[in-house]
Each structure stands twice: as structure tokens, then as C-alpha cells.
Amino acid sequence: xxxxxxxxxxxxxxxxxxxxxxxxxxxxxxxxxxxxxxxxxxxxxxxxxxxxxxxxxxxxxxxxxxxxxxxxxxxxxxxxxxxxxxxxxxxxxxxxxxxxxxxxxxxxxxxxxxxxxxxxxxxxxxxxxxxxxxxxxxxxxxxxxxxxxxxxxxxxxxxxxxxxxxxxxxxxxxxxxxxxxxxxxxxxxxxxxxxxxxxxxxxxxxxxxxxxxxxxxxxxxxxxxxxxxxxxxxxxxxxxxxxxxxxxxxxxxxxxxxxxxxxxxxxxxxxxxxxxxxxxxxxxxxxxxxxxxxxxxxxxxxxxxxxxxxxxxxxxxxxxxxxxxxxxxxxxxxxxxxxxxxxxxxxxxxxxxxxxxxxxxxxxxxxxxxxxxxxxxxxxxxxxxxxxxxxxxxxxxxxxxxxxxxxxxxxxxxxxxxxxxxxxxxxxxxxxxxxxxxxxxxxxxxxxxxxxxxxxxxxxxxxxxxxxxxxxxxxxxxxxx
Numbered sequence: 001x002x003x004x005x006x007x008x009x010x011x012x013x014x015x016x017x018x019x020x021x022x023x024x025x026x027x028x029x030x031x032x033x034x035x036x037x038x039x040x041x042x043x044x045x046x047x048x049x050x051x052x053x054x055x056x057x058x059x060x061x062x063x064x065x066x067x068x069x070x071x072x073x074x075x076x077x078x079x080x081x082x083x084x085x086x087x088x089x090x091x092x093x094x095x096x097x098x099x100x101x102x103x104x105x106x107x108x109x110x111x112x113x114x115x116x117x118x119x120x121x122x123x124x125x126x127x128x129x130x131x132x133x134x135x136x137x138x139x140x141x142x143x144x145x146x147x148x149x150x151x152x153x154x155x156x157x158x159x160x161x162x163x164x165x166x167x168x169x170x171x172x173x174x175x176x177x178x179x180x181x182x183x184x185x186x187x188x189x190x191x192x193x194x195x196x197x198x199x200x201x202x203x204x205x206x207x208x209x210x211x212x213x214x215x216x217x218x219x220x221x222x223x224x225x226x227x228x229x230x231x232x233x234x235x236x237x238x239x240x241x242x243x244x245x246x247x248x249x250x251x252x253x254x255x256x257x258x259x260x261x262x263x264x265x266x267x268x269x270x271x272x273x274x275x276x277x278x279x280x281x282x283x284x285x286x287x288x289x290x291x292x293x294x295x296x297x298x299x300x301x302x303x304x305x306x307x308x309x310x311x312x313x314x315x316x317x318x319x320x321x322x323x324x325x326x327x328x329x330x331x332x333x334x335x336x337x338x339x340x341x342x343x344x345x346x347x348x349x350x351x352x353x354x355x356x357x358x359x360x361x362x363x364x365x366x367x368x369x370x371x372x373x374x375x376x377x378x379x380x381x382x383x384x385x386x387x388x389x390x391x392x393x394x395x396x397x398x399x400x401x402x403x404x405x406x407x408x409x410x411x412x413x414x415x416x417x418x419x420x421x422x423x424x425x426x427x428x429x430x431x432x433x434x435x436x437x438x439x440x441x442x443x444x445x446x447x448x449x450x451x452x453x454x455x456x457x458x459x460x461x462x463x464x465x466x467x468x469x470x471x472x473x474x475x476x477x478x479x480x481x
Contacts, residue, residue, distance in 0.1 A: 022151050027255050028315075030158035034174065035316040037165040040244025045171045046178075047247035048108055048235040049117050051228035052097060053124055053178075055221055065135040066348050067209040074139065076198070081205040083132035083197040090128035097121045108235050116175060123179045130186030133193035145192040149185055157181035219357040226364040230386070233371050234379065242379060248316070249326035256304045257297065257334035272349030283405050286346060287415055288466075293338045294416045295466045298423035299455050301335035303448060306431040310444035326383055333387035336394055339416070343397035350404050359400060363393050426454050 035043075064082045068074055098118050105113040137145055161177030169176075190196065230250070234243045275282040304311070305328050312324035347356040370385045401407055430451040437443040459467040 021259070022147070023154055024255050024259060026151065026154045026158060030154070030162060031251065031255075032315045033162050034165050035248065035320060037162075038170060038174070040242075040248070040320075041240045042171040042174065042244065043247045044235070044240030044243035045110070045113065045116060046120070046174045047231045047243045048110070048113065048240070049104070049120055050247075051224060051232055052104065052117070053120055054224040054228060064131060064209060065138055068135045069139045071209075075205075076195075077200075077202055078205040078209075079132040079135065079195060080197050080200060081203050082135065082209075083129075084201060085203065085206050086128040086131040087125075090125045094121055094125050110240065116171065119172075120175045120178065123182050126179065126186060127182040130182075130189045132197065133186075133189035133195055136193040136195055137189060142192060149188040149192065152188060153181045153184035156184050219360045222357070222360045222364045226360070226367050229364070229368050229371055230382065233375055233382075237375050238379070245320070245323040246326060246379065246383075248320055249323040249330055252304070252311075252327055253330035253334045256301050256331060257337045259296065259300060272346055279406065283407060286342075286401075286405060286407065287411065289342060290339070290412065291415045291419075291466050292470075293342055294419035295459075295464070295470070297335050297338045298419050299427075299452070301331045302423050302427035303451050304334075305329075305331035306427050306451065307444055307447050310440050310447070314440060314444060325380065329380070329383045329387055333390040336391050339394055340390075340397055343394075343401050346401055346405060352400070352404060355400055359396055363389070363396075366393075422458055423455060426451050426458070430454070 064086065068078060068082065071078070098121065101114045101117040101121075104117055105111050136142075137149075157177045157180040160180045161173045164173030164176055167173075230246055231243055234246055272282060272286070275285060308328040308331065309321070309324045312320050312327065316323075344356055344360075347359075367386060367389055370389055371382055374382045374385050398407075398409065398412055402409075430447050434443055434446050434450065437446065456467075
């Protein structure tokens with residue numbers, strides 16, 4: 001069983017990593033084209049509505065995917081009840097938000113948001129239709145199939161978004177892209193899950209799941225608020241132009257740290273749930289994933305931070321230069337976010353949804369208060385404070401993990417700090433040595449090459465186990481192919 005679990009974890013990380021790399025490359029191409037065609041105001045319009053769509057999505061998902069993952073035996077009746085509950089809840093939410101669109105527009109004092117909101121909000125209803133089949137693919141760790149799902153959705157939605165942007169539809173192109181994306185995901189999840197709903201309305205399974213899932217819903221809503229509070233505060237106190245710059249910077253930062261976070265989400269919770277009866281084995285797996293997260297997240301995000309200006313100007317043109325300065329700071333916070341994802345997945349797998357909720361709620365309150373009180377000092381200071389709070393909160397996550405896993409601060413430090421110091425030191429060295437190169441293109445290439453090659457060489461000389469195992473696994477798959 002241990003070997004089987006190890007193989008599942010390795011394959012999950014491989015496919016999760018491959019999926020994320022391809023998705024980020026596609027997002028890069030699509031994002032560059034859209035950013036060159038659209039303005040800060042276009043992104044700002046959509047950014048102002050993100051919190052409402054994401055909150056509604058959290059409500060219709062209901063935490064059912066995680067609840068079903070934890071359940072020992074799952075039947076068709078369970079999935080069917082989840083399908084109809086999610087669909088009915090999301091339809092009700094859409095009707096409410098449809099009539100609330102004028103109030104949202106009044107809050108921001110942007111009348112154009114009324115029709116845009118009513119259009120964008122259709123997306124969370126379409127997404128709700130795929131909750132039950134997504135629960136099946138997640139529970140079965142069908143990471144390869146999920147790779148196909150999300151890449152296909154990204155390609156098709158990207159084509160639609162780019163076409164509409166070229167045709168001059170402005171922010172409507174971004175909105176339509178989102179709707180196509182969630183629609184394709186829902187359809188393909190049904191295809192791979194090999195499941196379909198039936199017209200039998202038995203909601204008894206929901207009563208069994210709701211105790212655990214309801215706390216996850218509240219937590220997800222808090223997470224949504226926390227992730228989008230800057231757009232709300234900026235939209236209320238500043239202009240759509242400022243919101244657009246922040247939205248652009250945060251989009252690239254999110255794409256960056258998602259490389260690590262999404263790999264973890266794909267395997268962590270199912271693996272932890274399967275090893276709840278073996279604490280020693282679970283701790284061993286947790287520490288290994290922790291090291292892998294540090295191995296991937298620090299060099300990638302610190303690398304993106306030191307080339308943020310060149311990256312933005314070369315790809316998106318100088319009109320987005322303001323967002324480059326924000327991206328440099330956000331990447332520092334982004335380097336630590338995958339660790340929060342890992343800790344939270346551990347808590348969920350342990351059934352500690354209440355603990356997870358209160359920790360996330362406290363973080364949201366602190367972030368919201370910090371953003372509001374620092375807003376007179378400007379967006380740069382706000383982002384620095386956000387970064388400091390994000391990193392500091394890892395100690396809270398560690399404390400909760402220690403209680404539920406028996407891990408010590410020395411063990412976490414031993415797993416994480418070497419990669420932090422190595423990646424951070426190399427990034428600073430590359431930035432200081434090469435920042436004086438006048439040619440932006442050459443500077444961009446050299447920063448990445450010097451930092452990346454130095455990091456790999458250092459890991460090889462230090463005989464890093466994670467580095468060697470990753471190379472061996474990739475070579476093994478290459479040979480098998």
C-alpha cells in the first residue's frame with residue numbers, strides 16, 4: 001500500500017506540474033494578447049466584480065467536493081444530491097445577484113457594471129453543474145484527466161477572449177472568456193467522470209455532508225473576500241485604472257504561485273485522508289511534500305520577482321509598468337502561499353474544518369483592516385503590508401499543523417529554510433549583478449539563466465534528495481515514453 005500511495009503521489013505531482021506548466025504557458029500567451037489589446041479600465045471593470053462571482057461560486061460548491069473525498073463509501077445518491085443542491089442554490093443566487101446588480105454599480109459608482117454583472121454571474125451557475133462530476137475525478141485522483149480538462153478549457157476560452165478583444169468588445173471579451181472556460185470544464189468533467197444525474201430528488205445525503213461542508217463554505221467565502229479585498233478597497237477609494245493595474249499584477253502573481261498550489265491541491269487532501277490511520281506515514285508524506293513545495297515555489301516566485309519589470313514591459317508594453325512594481329512585491333508573498341495551501345489541506349483531511357474556518361477568518365480580518373487603514377499611504381504600502389501579513393500567518397498555520405500532525409518548528413525549518421536561503425540568495429545575487437545591463441531583453445534572459453542554472457547547480461553539488469528524485473522520476477517517464 002505504501003508503494004502504491006507513493007506512486008500515486010508521484011504521478012499526481014507529475015501530472016499536476018505538467019498541467020500547471022502548460023496552463024501557465026497558455027495563460028501567458030492569452031494574457032499577453034489581451035493585455036496588449038485591452039486597457040487598465042477594462043481589467044478594472046471585471047476585477048470589481050470578481051469578489052461577487054467568487055463568493056457565489058463558493059456557496060454553490062458548498063464544500064461538497066472535500067466532504068465527499070473524506071467519506072469512506074460514496075454512492076450515486078450522494079453525487080446526485082450534490083448535483084441538484086448545487087444547481088438549485090446557484091440558480092437562486094443568480095436571481096438574487098441579477099436584481100442586486102444596480103446596487104453593486106451604485107457602490108462603485110460605475111453604471112456600466114449593471115449589464116456586465118448580470119452577464120458574468122451566469123458563469124457560477126454553469127460552473128455549479130460540474131460540481132458532482134468534479135468530486136468524482138478529485139476523489140479518484142484523476143489528475144491526468146483534469147489536465148486535459150483545464151488545458152482544453154483554457155485553449156477554447158482563450159480563442160474566444162482574444163477574438164472578441166481584437167473585434168473591439170473590450171471587457172466583454174474577458175467576461176465571455178470566463179463563461180466559456182467554466183462551461184467547458186463542466187462538460188468535460190461529466191465526460192471523464194462517466195456519470196450523469198438522475199431525476200430522483202433525495203436530499204438525505206446532504207444532511208450527512210452539511211456538517212463538515214458548511215464550515216468549508218464559510219471558509220471559502222472568507223478566502224474569496226481575502227483574495228479580492230484589494231480590488232474592493234481600491235475600487236471604492238481609487239479608480240478603475242488603479243484596480244486594473246493591481247488586477248494585472250495579481251493575475252501574474254496568482255499564475256506563478258498556482259504552479260505549486262495546484263500541484264498540492266491535486267494530491268494532498270486525498271493522500272492525507274488515506275493516511276489518517278497511520279500518523280507516522282502521514283507525517284513522512286507531509287514533510288516530503290513540504291520540501292517539494294519549497295524546492296519549487298521559492299526559486300520560481302523569487303525568479304519572477306527579479307524579472308517583473310522586464311517581464312511586464314517586454315510582453316505587455318510600458319503602459320503596464322505600474323503593475324510591474326506591484327508584481328515584484330506580490331511575488332514575495334506568492335512564494336509562501338503554497339505552504340498555506342498545504343497546511344490547510346492537512347486540516348481539512350483531518351476533519352478540522354472549524355479550525356480551518358476560524359484561522360482563515362482571522363487572517364481575512366487582519367488583511368482587511370491592514371488594507372483599509374494603510375490605504376491613505378498608497379497601493380505600494382498596502383501591498384507590502386499584505387505581503388508581511390501573509391508570511392507571518394504561516395506561523396499560525398504551523399501551530400495548527402503541529403497540533404494535528406506532531407511536527408516541530410525545527411523539522412519545518414529543516415525542510416523549508418535551506419531552499420528559502422538558497423533561492424533567495426541566488427535571486428538577489430542575479431538581480432544586483434545584472435540590473436545594470438542596459439538592454440532589457442538581454443537583462444531578462446541573463447537573469448533567468450544565471451539564477452536558474454546556479455540554483456540547479458547548487459542543488460546538485462549539495463546532493464539534494466528532492467532534486468535527485470525529481471530528475472530520476474522525469475527521466476524514468478521519458479524512458480517509459
